[in-house]
Amino acid sequence: MTESILLLSPIPADLRAALTQRFTLVEDKPGEAPRPGPRIAVTMAIHGANDAQFARLPDLRLVVSQGTGLERVDLPAAARRGIAVAYTPDVMTEDVADAAIGLMYAAARRVAEADRFVRAGRWAKERMGLGLSLHRKAAGIVGLGKIGQAIARRCAGLGMDVAWTGPRPKPDQPWPFIPDIRALAERSDVLILATPGGADTDRLVDAAVLAALGPRGVLVNIARGSVVDEEALIAALQAGGIAGAGLDVFAKEPGLDPRFLGLDNVVLAPHSASLTVETRAALIARILSDIEAFRDGRPFLDAAAGAV
Template identity: 35%
Template sequence: MKKPCLLVLIPLVESDHVELGERFEVIYAPDADTRAQAVARHGKDVRVVLTNGTTGLTADEIDSMPALELAGALGAGYENLALDHARERGIALCNGAGVNADCVADHALALLLCAVRAVPQFDAACRTGVWRDALPMRPTVSGRRLGIVGYGHIGEKVARRAAGFGMELGYHSRRPREGAMARYFETLLALAQWSDFLVVATPGGEQTQHLIDRAVIEALGPDGFLVNVSRGSVVDTAALAVALKAGTLGGAGLDVYEGEPQPPAALIGLDNIVLTPHVAGTSPDVRTATVRHFAANAARHFAGEALLTPL
């Protein structure tokens, strides 16, 4: 039986190619030039697309693929997929929700610890021979109030890790979650006012654009810390930069930021922020698991079975 044609729009490593090549005829187009050429040349044959939330899939591209029947986002995000257009065509949609949640939650706590305890700054000082007596003491993390914005797979795992630090837990999402181990706040502003630390783990997209704005940042206050492991668009970068420079926010840790992959110019010169290049959800074992999860979704689709993680 002929293998279905898969168009891959994101970078893969060799093991990913091997994994997918066993199940699909793979067309690899991980950059803008090869993507346009692949859609123009092979669009009529493509039955499956693999992308991610940042790279997305446009309505015009969907229209160029008359045989397309399944589009998948490798990670949890899907903000740049033309979902409504795909649904109008009857195209099945899936993502990798929950597969990398442990890794992202680990990284969120790492960013929080690094920002609050000034680990990068202390590391740099130690390397130049500066001893602790010349350095300011930093706050304790344990026992503080942690607010979580978005209580999905990642938010819940952040809460479980934070509980190990003896933190009080609160969260805000569109609706209360049954069985949540944290206190629900009806408004984000109320959560920020209550919190010492705020971890952002909500989906990206138009509905959450600049959800973390000047008012929320000001509510956290000069002793507060912000961590973002969701999407850069969720935080107002300009407002964050102003607050960090003025000292009206204690510090921040960001794995994502507006304008990726360009470095956040307004932030890179500041010493009260820790930046990582959108790596929270990546590790060798997570990568293997996400590719296999996508392949399992595709296998279920072609078998006429329900998808594991439909959109």
């Protein structure tokens, strides 16, 4: 008999198709009574999984989360209940780093605005506004995990002066550590956010950080929308407190604040930094591999191990 997999959240069509070839998929309904039976559940990092869901699923032994962030998965609760948590770190590192660089150039060099300028027929009548050069400028990276390191390497390769901040120094890394994010923003021409979400980073980038970045500074966010105080960011973009922003993530998705849509100095992306043909194939392969490892009793990376 084909094993059932419980879907705790909506999942992308390509992942659904791959799972359907091997398993019977069952949609979860959070308001339902306890559901015995399913051993495996799949969710998305943006939705996560919590103890209330675990309590309704007495036979659950594996949660697979698509994505790198685990802040919305209750790892201690999973560990207490004997539920392993697989996820997809590393798979999307390089493509997300590429996207961060793309957003940096798009915002600083006004790429999306220039496209709209040409399409609107304005080129024959007007002169396009000036962008900002990035060569020999300073890049500040907030969060130097694997994605942050990949971004830092790219910035350094472009001739930028790289520094970073995070919870603690990493002496093995070649770039200067700046313990205070405001100080990092003040020395940076571009501030790139690559830190995890969660309570520790909630609205880490606030009005004071944006003021330190300044009117010729650019903010790039490929981390989580929660890391930025969006009211402060919108105010800074509207008033010229910063030069521009490139945003792949928002506090509410997909229903982002409509005020962003009226701003020419912000480049908007639909949480698509990891969406390449190559990354999707690798990510789905990783999910299938981890599920099969669990079913066969073979080792796999369990994020819940030791979480209690």
